Amino acid sequence: MRNESAAIAIKATNLLRRFGDFVAVNGVSFEVAKGEVFGLLGPNGAGKSTIVKLLCGLLMPSGGTARVGGFDVSTQSDLAWMQIGYMSQRFSLYDDLTVEENLGFFSGIYDIPAAKRRNRMDWAIEIAGLSEHRRTLAADLAAGFKRRLALGCALMHEPMIVFLDEPTSGVDPISRRQFWDLIYELAGAGTTVFVTTHYMDEAEYCHRLALVYRGELIACGSPGSLKRDIVRDTVIEVVCDRPASALTVVQNTPGVNEAGVFGNTIHALTLEPAVVTPLLRARLVEQGFPPLKLGPTKPSLEDVFVSLIWHRDRDRPADNASQ
Amino acid sequence: MSLLRLIAIARKELLHVVRDPRSLAMAIGMPMLMLLLFGYALTLDVDRVPIAVLDRSNSVLSRELISRFAGCRYFSVRLHASDYDELEKAIDKREVWMAVVLPEDFARRLDSGRNTTVQLVMDGSDANAATIALDYAEAVCDNFSERMLFEALERKGRSWLQPPIDLRARAWFNEAMKSRHFLVPGLIAVIMMILSALLTSLTVAREWERGTMERLIATPVRGSELLLGKLTPYFCIGMLDVALAVGLGEFVFKVPLRGNVLLVFGVAAVFLIGTPWLGLLISIVAKNQLMANQLAMVVTFVPSFLLSGLMFSISNMPWALQVVTYLVPARYFVSVMRGIYLKGLGVRMLGLEILLLAIFAALVAILANAAFRRKL
Ligand SMILES: Nc1ncnc2c1ncn2[C@@H]1O[C@H](COP(=O)(O)OP(=O)(O)O)[C@@H](O)[C@H]1O
Ligand SMILES: [Mg+2]
Numbered sequence A: 001m002r003n004e005s006a007a008i009a010i011k012a013t014n015l016l017r018r019f020g021d022f023v024a025v026n027g028v029s030f031e032v033a034k035g036e037v038f039g040l041l042g043p044n045g046a047g048k049s050t051i052v053k054l055l056c057g058l059l060m061p062s063g064g065t066a067r068v069g070g071f072d073v074s075t076q077s078d079l080a081w082m083q084i085g086y087m088s089q090r091f092s093l094y095d096d097l098t099v100e101e102n103l104g105f106f107s108g109i110y111d112i113p114a115a116k117r118r119n120r121m122d123w124a125i126e127i128a129g130l131s132e133h134r135r136t137l138a139a140d141l142a143a144g145f146k147r148r149l150a151l152g153c154a155l156m157h158e159p160m161i162v163f164l165d166e167p168t169s170g171v172d173p174i175s176r177r178q179f180w181d182l183i184y185e186l187a188g189a190g191t192t193v194f195v196t197t198h199y200m201d202e203a204e205y206c207h208r209l210a211l212v213y214r215g216e217l218i219a220c221g222s223p224g225s226l227k228r229d230i231v232r233d234t235v236i237e238v239v240c241d242r243p244a245s246a247l248t249v250v251q252n253t254p255g256v257n258e259a260g261v262f263g264n265t266i267h268a269l270t271l272e273p274a275v276v277t278p279l280l281r282a283r284l285v286e287q288g289f290p291p292l293k294l295g296p297t298k299p300s301l302e303d304v305f306v307s308l309i310w311h312r313d314r315d316r317p318a319d320n321a322s323q
Numbered sequence B: 001m002s003l004l005r006l007i008a009i010a011r012k013e014l015l016h017v018v019r020d021p022r023s024l025a026m027a028i029g030m031p032m033l034m035l036l037l038f039g040y041a042l043t044l045d046v047d048r049v050p051i052a053v054l055d056r057s058n059s060v061l062s063r064e065l066i067s068r069f070a071g072c073r074y075f076s077v078r079l080h081a082s083d084y085d086e087l088e089k090a091i092d093k094r095e096v097w098m099a100v101v102l103p104e105d106f107a108r109r110l111d112s113g114r115n116t117t118v119q120l121v122m123d124g125s126d127a128n129a130a131t132i133a134l135d136y137a138e139a140v141c142d143n144f145s146e147r148m149l150f151e152a153l154e155r156k157g158r159s160w161l162q163p164p165i166d167l168r169a170r171a172w173f174n175e176a177m178k179s180r181h182f183l184v185p186g187l188i189a190v191i192m193m194i195l196s197a198l199l200t201s202l203t204v205a206r207e208w209e210r211g212t213m214e215r216l217i218a219t220p221v222r223g224s225e226l227l228l229g230k231l232t233p234y235f236c237i238g239m240l241d242v243a244l245a246v247g248l249g250e251f252v253f254k255v256p257l258r259g260n261v262l263l264v265f266g267v268a269a270v271f272l273i274g275t276p277w278l279g280l281l282i283s284i285v286a287k288n289q290l291m292a293n294q295l296a297m298v299v300t301f302v303p304s305f306l307l308s309g310l311m312f313s314i315s316n317m318p319w320a321l322q323v324v325t326y327l328v329p330a331r332y333f334v335s336v337m338r339g340i341y342l343k344g345l346g347v348r349m350l351g352l353e354i355l356l357l358a359i360f361a362a363l364v365a366i367l368a369n370a371a372f373r374r375k376l
Helices: A002-006 A048-055 A077-083 A099-109 A114-128 A143-155 A173-188 A223-230 A243-251 A273-286 A301-315 A317-322 B003-019 B021-041 B060-071 B084-092 B106-111 B127-155 B179-201 B203-210 B212-217 B223-251 B261-285 B289-306 B319-325 B329-343 B347-375
Strands: A008-019 A022-033 A037-041 A063-068 A084-087 A161-165 A192-197 A208-213 A216-221 A234-239 A256-262 A265-270 A293-297 B049-055 B075-081 B098-102 B119-122
Touching: A008 A048, A008 A192, A022 A048, A022 A063, A022 A192, A022 A208, A022 A216, A037 A048, A037 A173, A048 A063, A048 A161, A048 A192, A077 A084, A084 A143, A099 A114, A099 A143, A099 B003, A114 A143, A143 A161, A143 A173, A173 A192, A208 A223, A208 A301, A216 A223, A216 A301, A223 A301, A234 A243, A234 A273, A243 A256, A243 A265, A243 A273, A256 A301, A265 A273, A265 A301, A273 A293, B003 B021, B003 B223, B021 B179, B021 B223, B049 B060, B049 B084, B049 B127, B060 B075, B060 B098, B060 B106, B060 B127, B075 B084, B075 B127, B084 B098, B098 B127, B119 B127, B179 B203, B179 B223, B179 B261, B179 B289, B179 B329, B203 B212, B203 B223, B203 B261, B203 B289, B223 B261, B223 B347, B261 B289, B261 B329, B261 B347, B289 B329, B329 B347
Parallel strands: A037 A192, A037 A208, A084 A161, A161 A192, B049 B075, B049 B098
Antiparallel strands: A008 A022, A008 A063, A208 A216, A234 A265, A234 A293, A256 A265, B098 B119
């Protein structure tokens, strides 16, 4: 028992959260192992931030439990807060304080002794790439730097577990790349990283992923296993001219559950590839979009997500009405 | 309770004040401005009322009465008019506030032992000043007729007779009867109240609005540490303001400080622990900064000015309102400050009020902590 729980950094059991009548998080359970990079992927409003806040003890669950670092977040929040670093989705540092002052404030809040403080601050400034902006007011930082500063503040006290709520939203691609390098570095050093995102490409970087949709966890696993084991549909890839215009034709073909533009190709999801493939070819030719290529392909994470949502909505249409 | 955390929060809170010119102006400039403004504008004294005289008697006696008006420090004779028109013009132009008219038969009637009249023409537009000037004029005339009476009796050979009563009014504690001496100590009290509550009332609401509070909750910082850390810089600013205000009272308003200056600061410290807690409580209860600000205004500004005894004597208030004043902490601080300044009272005489201030501080501190815990 002891050994088993020692390897678990985060454990959510039937987490439930209501806002009035609205159920924002509906019976979510998962485990995150120590040193893992665990991603929560879902569209806006899916309930990602609410789950993070429940795990960080910022919201009380309406039901279920959350254990972080071995402590029950509802009853032992003080102990849990010592272990965690939290970077909120919204910038929540002090605009009228400089980079150094913000970091200094958090080092004080975390009771970091004076002897260690200088070191930690230099480290945070270094990893955040803010050495040129030590005395810049947070308000004057560009969006990407603000996020890095927030990250620096969250890591100031060398937490065992960090929660990063959409750390890369509104950040340019290069900074995003650097963010993920840093996340791997942290994980390599044994830190557990819990990160939320609505970017599919970022989700691929996670060791394990949970897909969240309308407050529910619809799938959980490594990106590879999700693509391999979870999808019931076959993905048919269509390459043709003007894919955006051809999409309607694909969508309206009987047997195609869902279709979307993926790069400059169209991905169509179907349960009966043998029937649908010739039909699709015929229709596209008929409508003036002769396919250059048409055939099954490996599903992307997006395909996995789209497929899961489609089946979930079809199997439980009552949920739609109540949402 | 961690000292490092307290220092970190206090430092951060001080930076907020220093970086924001508006709150800096409010913290240091506003109390000084208010003190100067109210200290000068609120004086209820009437000094050197400009008057005109119309002496139609033109006699030794009439000139003597006029010289009494001229010689008394409350009046300055600006015009010796020759007719009513001239008087009227002077009053209309507000060159004089009052005119003294002595009738033609003034000396004749007095000489023949009969009584006579003196007419006072007032500009009633400033009722307060008019009433006070009228009182002074009455006193001058009474004094004059008294003298006349005794001279008459003396002439009849009763030289031993002394006036039955020699009234010498002496106002205790504020001998000079300067309302400023009375107002300034009270003003210091009220300004401290308003300011410290107003400044702190924004701090918690602001953190909720900006999302920084949520960020802080996910750290080991405790509610009591956060609140105490927030309070510290405002307490220091408040004490600095008290020092500035006491300095202004001493050197600008020349209000004599009879009691112990250390006691002034000691009581101010007790008071300045309570009022920022009140501001914090307001900030916790309010949903946003705007509401916090308005709530603080209503809870501190209005009662502190109207119900503290600063401007309106509490004993003259209707019974129900008097009861309410017991709930206004500024009431106790005003009376303590006046006690120290004007009467030179010490801790023993002011013990009850100081105790009540301490109870007030403890009460709002407990309430604020409880309210903050509930909100989490
Ligand atoms: N404090 C709240 N009160 C009411 N509804 C809320 C509150 N916070 C979040 N919600 C709702 O819960 C849902 C999930 O929100 P959130 O967790 O922020 O989603 P995500 O982070 O995935 O975009 C949304 O529909 C949102 O409107
Ligand atoms: Mg979110």
